Amino acid sequence: MNLTVSALKNVGVEVSGFDINQPLTEDIKAELKSLWYEHAILLFRDQDISPEKQIEFSRIFGPLETHPLKVNTSDEYPELFVLENGGDKDNFATAFYEGEEIVGRLDWHMDLHYTARPNHGALLRAVVVAEEDGLTGFGDLAKAYDALDDDTKALIEKLEVAYSFSMQRRNMRFVNLGGYEPGPGLPMKPADIGFPDFADAVYPMVVRHPMSGRKVLEVVEQFLDRVITPQQFGLSNDESIELLERLIAHSKQPEFTYFHQWREGDMVLWDNWRAMHCTTGTKPGVKRLINRTTIEGDVTLGRVLVAE
Numbered sequence: 001m002n003l004t005v006s007a008l009k010n011v012g013v014e015v016s017g018f019d020i021n022q023p024l025t026e027d028i029k030a031e032l033k034s035l036w037y038e039h040a041i042l043l044f045r046d047q048d049i050s051p052e053k054q055i056e057f058s059r060i061f062g063p064l065e066t067h068p069l070k071v072n073t074s075d076e077y078p079e080l081f082v083l084e085n086g087g088d089k090d091n092f093a094t095a096f097y098e099g100e101e102i103v104g105r106l107d108w109h110m111d112l113h114y115t116a117r118p119n120h121g122a123l124l125r126a127v128v129v130a131e132e133d134g135l136t137g138f139g140d141l142a143k144a145y146d147a148l149d150d151d152t153k154a155l156i157e158k159l160e161v162a163y164s165f166s167m168q169r170r171n172m173r174f175v176n177l178g179g180y181e182p183g184p185g186l187p188m189k190p191a192d193i194g195f196p197d198f199a200d201a202v203y204p205m206v207v208r209h210p211m212s213g214r215k216v217l218e219v220v221e222q223f224l225d226r227v228i229t230p231q232q233f234g235l236s237n238d239e240s241i242e243l244l245e246r247l248i249a250h251s252k253q254p255e256f257t258y259f260h261q262w263r264e265g266d267m268v269l270w271d272n273w274r275a276m277h278c279t280t281g282t283k284p285g286v287k288r289l290i291n292r293t294t295i296e297g298d299v300t301l302g303r304v305l306v307a308e
């Protein structure tokens with residue numbers, strides 16, 4: 001069996017040439033894993049796959065973890081995290097953008113980033129797809145880092161950034177709040193969804209990937225709050241804000257991102273230590289169902305900021 005690899009638009013690759021329902025050799029497993037490290041975003045299409053197979057396949061990439069949001073885990077398969085639009089939970093995820101009602105839109109983020117210990121990766125499988133909308137965007141922050149100019153690279157090498165968890169999008173300082181209105185059913189505080197009050201998480205602005213050694217620009221818009229003590233590095237407060245705005249705009253450019261329009265049965269695996277992702281959401285009532293498995297993060301990439 002030989003794997004076929006073809007580039008997606010801008011970042012990531014599609015991998016085919018194997019049958020997930022046949023036993024995979026150790027060589028194929030090793031090749032899949034190395035493609036994951038090389039490209040960060042892998043698309044698999046047209047695999048006839050059951051929840052059990054998704055779980056088994058995901059284990060090639062590392063031990064699985066269950067998500068702290070217990071409300072969204074599957075009763076039958078604790079390793080599956082169910083992302084559903086068009087069901088009775090829509091009310092918790094509906095907001096208005098330029099007057100348009102949208103379910104489940106999420107800004108660019110890395111999963112569990114706010115804990116300082118993000119999961120290593122995740123695999124999404126489309127069970128029910130929306131005919132339009134419902135795209136998932138992926139952004140390669142190693143490529144975004146590589147494309148920075150040398151002066152910026154030298155500056156950010158020394159800096160740290162803090163992320164501040166909030167249930168309210170309006171509290172996020174670096175997302176686009178133009179035309180945004182929260183819906184009436186959105187959770188207001190972490191306890192509303194059984195979350196604790198997370199302390200801020202701090203990361204070096206450039207994180208070295210624990211496996212590939214590549215440098216990753218650790219600046220992602222969701223929950224991004226501030227540069228730590230910018231004055232110590234010759235930056236005023238305003239300059240530190242401008243720097244973060246510039247880096248966010250840089251990383252979201254089309255050349256570092258890929259938006260996936262789902263077909264039934266598609267699977268996308270991404271490296272959450274390197275790639276950010278976002279969702280465009282759907283119109284109210286539109287059915288969309290994605291099953292996610294999560295690959296455990298066994299390295300703490302940031303640190304939790306303990307109040308002094």
Ligand SMILES: [Fe+2]
Nearest residue numbers: 109110111277
């Ligand atoms: Fe996510």
